[in-house]
Amino acid sequence: MTATPTAPAGTTDQGRVITYSEAVREALAEAMSADERVFVLGEDIGVYGGAFGVTGDLYHRFGAERVRDTPISELGIVGAAVGAALAGMRPVVEIQFSDFTCQAMDQIVNQAAKIHFMLGGAAEVPMVLRAPLGSGTGAAAQHSQSLEAWFAHVPGLKVVMPATAEDAKGLLLSAIDDPNPVIVLEHKLLYRTSGPVPEGAGRVPLGKTAVRRRGRDVTIVATGVMVQRSLEAAERLAADGIDVSVIDPRTLSPLDDAPILEDVSRTGRALLVQEAPGHVGFTAEIASRIVESPAIYRLLAPIRRLSGLDVPIPYAPQLETAAVPQVDGIVDAARSLMKDS
Amino acid sequence: MSKLGDDATTATRTLRTMWQIRRFEEAVDDLFARGLMHGTMHLSIGQEASATGTCFALRDDDAITSTHRGHGHCIAKGADLERMMAELLAKETGYCRGRGGSMHIADVATGNLGANGIVAGGIPIAAGAGLAYQLQGLDRVVVSFFGDGAANEGAFHEAVNLAAIWKLPVIFLCENNKYGMSFSTEKSFAIENIADRAVGYGIPGVTVDGNDVEAVNEVVAAAVERARNGEGPTLVESVTYRWKGHSKSDKNLYRTKEEISEWRDRDPIIRFERSVVERGVLDQAAIDAVRAQATEDIRTAVRAANAAPDARPDDLLEAVFAPATA
Numbered sequence: 001m002t003a004t005p006t007a008p009a010g011t012t013d014q015g016r017v018i019t020y021s022e023a024v025r026e027a028l029a030e031a032m033s034a035d036e037r038v039f040v041l042g043e044d045i046g047v048y049g050g051a052f053g054v055t056g057d058l059y060h061r062f063g064a065e066r067v068r069d070t071p072i073s074e075l076g077i078v079g080a081a082v083g084a085a086l087a088g089m090r091p092v093v094e095i096q097f098s099d100f101t102c103q104a105m106d107q108i109v110n111q112a113a114k115i116h117f118m119l120g121g122a123a124e125v126p127m128v129l130r131a132p133l134g135s136g137t138g139a140a141a142q143h144s145q146s147l148e149a150w151f152a153h154v155p156g157l158k159v160v161m162p163a164t165a166e167d168a169k170g171l172l173l174s175a176i177d178d179p180n181p182v183i184v185l186e187h188k189l190l191y192r193t194s195g196p197v198p199e200g201a202g203r204v205p206l207g208k209t210a211v212r213r214r215g216r217d218v219t220i221v222a223t224g225v226m227v228q229r230s231l232e233a234a235e236r237l238a239a240d241g242i243d244v245s246v247i248d249p250r251t252l253s254p255l256d257d258a259p260i261l262e263d264v265s266r267t268g269r270a271l272l273v274q275e276a277p278g279h280v281g282f283t284a285e286i287a288s289r290i291v292e293s294p295a296i297y298r299l300l301a302p303i304r305r306l307s308g309l310d311v312p313i314p315y316a317p318q319l320e321t322a323a324v325p326q327v328d329g330i331v332d333a334a335r336s337l338m339k340d341s
Numbered sequence: 342m343s344k345l346g347d348d349a350t351t352a353t354r355t356l357r358t359m360w361q362i363r364r365f366e367e368a369v370d371d372l373f374a375r376g377l378m379h380g381t382m383h384l385s386i387g388q389e390a391s392a393t394g395t396c397f398a399l400r401d402d403d404a405i406t407s408t409h410r411g412h413g414h415c416i417a418k419g420a421d422l423e424r425m426m427a428e429l430l431a432k433e434t435g436y437c438r439g440r441g442g443s444m445h446i447a448d449v450a451t452g453n454l455g456a457n458g459i460v461a462g463g464i465p466i467a468a469g470a471g472l473a474y475q476l477q478g479l480d481r482v483v484v485s486f487f488g489d490g491a492a493n494e495g496a497f498h499e500a501v502n503l504a505a506i507w508k509l510p511v512i513f514l515c516e517n518n519k520y521g522m523s524f525s526t527e528k529s530f531a532i533e534n535i536a537d538r539a540v541g542y543g544i545p546g547v548t549v550d551g552n553d554v555e556a557v558n559e560v561v562a563a564a565v566e567r568a569r570n571g572e573g574p575t576l577v578e579s580v581t582y583r584w585k586g587h588s589k590s591d592k593n594l595y596r597t598k599e600e601i602s603e604w605r606d607r608d609p610i611i612r613f614e615r616s617v618v619e620r621g622v623l624d625q626a627a628i629d630a631v632r633a634q635a636t637e638d639i640r641t642a643v644r645a646a647n648a649a650p651d652a653r654p655d656d657l658l659e660a661v662f663a664p665a666t667a
């Protein structure tokens with residue numbers, strides 16, 4: 001059920017390997033060291049080190065003013081970040097679970113997303129909101145959602161979902177640089193996974209899709225923890241002689257669809273995988289982009305979406321596992337896509 | 342007005358409930374530590390008097406809304422121990438059929454409108470339930486349990502104001518255990534007593550020693566009477582302390598061992614036991630028997646819950662919407 005670490009932390013022939021949460025922390029530390037306008041705020045991010053341990057020792061390194069513990073007041077926290085951003089700072093908010101962005105939606109959707117546009121470009125809101133999302137921890141319906149499509153639906157917000165340690169660092173650095181509000185959704189099962197993040201690794205640009213693996217038969221497009229699961233599925237499919245691509249959009253808004261359309265045109269088969277419920281989900285947008293492009297003429301089989309069930313995330317482990325795509329399901333879906341064509 | 346420790350029957354019932362809460366949570370803690378329980382847990386060990394004193398001021402047909410730290414509220418309001426334990430053990434016989442877990446137990450039959458995973462999420466719901474009773478012409482009241490941390494959410498302010506202007510039959514019961522996760526009340530409030538916020542809404546606010554089950558009961562009983570008489574809501578601040586970490590990931594970096602042990606010395610259960618012994622209401626043998634009984638109650642619940650069938654994933658999709666009734 002938990003994502004598999006790609007490698008133990010340390011140094012390997014891939015260079016330095018660190019965990020996803022270390023990578024986020026490194027980005028925050030580098031950004032704060034480089035730019036005194038950058039500060040982080042959120043619940044229990046100080047001495048406690050963050051509910052998922054992400055801010056860790058930053059409080060001891062940068063002090064209580066720049067690693068700022070807040071009361072349990074999400075609307076106030078995000079509003080304060082919007083105001084501070086308008087007034088020349090570069091705040092990075094941590095919302096303890098992405099589910100609690102619900103409390104702060106007015107400031108995110110009605111304020112942060114629209115201010116630059118509404119004011120005719122006279123102001124900028126260079127803020128970042130980081131929040132863990134996803135299921136797999138037994139925390140049940142109010143602590144396990146994947147609400148990325150909500151944010152991606154709002155013009156004025158940029159939305160990223162890093163799937164590797166290197167992207168966790170690089171996309172966050174780019175998000176902090178960006179003059180717009182950026183929502184960074186980190187999957188909580190990824191925090192303890194590790195991957196290569198070369199010493200001094202820098203920015204990963206927003207709005208650039210990554211091709212994780214190139215194959216002949218099926219194009220799998222996956223987000224968040226589903227990228228890892230799709231790569232695992234790809235190994236198993238390869239053993240059966242099915243050769244798949246795995247594509248990770250990384251930035252949901254703005255979406256770089258060209259690599260996806262190009263790959264689907266080559267394979268003729270698209271399998272779109274997300275953890276969130278399928279109904280009106282992000283992968284519906286990908287499917288639309290495919291059918292609205294010439295890639296549609298190259299399809300050998302109907303597009304297949306594999307998503308979470310349209311249910312709130314349940315508590316019991318056997319129910320929780322059944323509610324979202326697992327590696328087995330991805331393998332089966334890819335196989336059936338091959339049979340259908 | 343009589344106190345919970347004035348007669349042997351009530352004292353026994355009070356003590357048994359507090360011990361059931363303590364033993365239930367110790368059992369949960371143990372099952373979790375042994376890897377036999379999933380998810381995360383928020384234990385209220387040390388806060389038993391607050392839950393018990395409050396719920397014992399209510400009638401069976403009164404309601405509560407609870408929190409992520411809600412096992413005690415649930416037990417004190419009369420929930421079935423076996424169904425609670427079954428829920429935590431991901432069983433089909435659990436209160437939520439394994440779909441909710443610790444943070445979502447509700448028992449509408451005993452007036453528990455639900456625990457909540459969202460800090461302050463239950464407070465406006467309590468106001469709404471109070472509004473329903475008022476509209477229905479019933480003399481029921483609602484207690485909304487929440488923590489000190491919750492009093493800094495917008496939901497708290499909006500709900501208390503609604504209840505105040507509409508004179509809703511609601512008791513806002515703030516369990517001030519000194520911390521919202523790691524953030525102390527000294528840092529999260531610029532006022533001494535959370536009850537002082539009542540002034541801003543034009544309702545009474547009372548601070549009570551939350552480790553004194555009889556004092557809590559008296560204060561809440563007075564607030565309940567006010568609410569039943571149509572005089573509107575009261576904000577009660579029950580000052581207490583959680584012995585255990587906030588949840589399973591807590592390393593207690595934000596408080597000292599001395600502080601924890603100081604509060605352990607103010608154990609609300611032992612305190613009530615001493616008081617009733619001193620007053621000659623119960624003797625030591627009776628107290629030992631109550632404790633043994635509560636321990637057995639929980640053992641029975643764990644045994645039965647363990648034997649129950651696991652929650653089934655097959656009908657998840659049908660579980661989302663309530664079926665239409667003709």
Ligand SMILES: Cc1ncc(C[n+]2csc(CCOP(=O)(O)OP(=O)(O)O)c2C)c(N)n1
Nearest residue numbers: 100410458459460488489490491520521522
């Ligand atoms: C809206 C929201 N924000 C944050 C959290 C995470 N969280 C859960 S409990 C908690 C602390 C709550 O403190 P308090 O209200 O004092 O209750 P206590 O845990 O002390 O009983 C936090 C921050 C949450 N569940 N919901």
Ligand SMILES: [Mg+2]
Nearest residue numbers: 488489520521
């Ligand atoms: Mg508290």
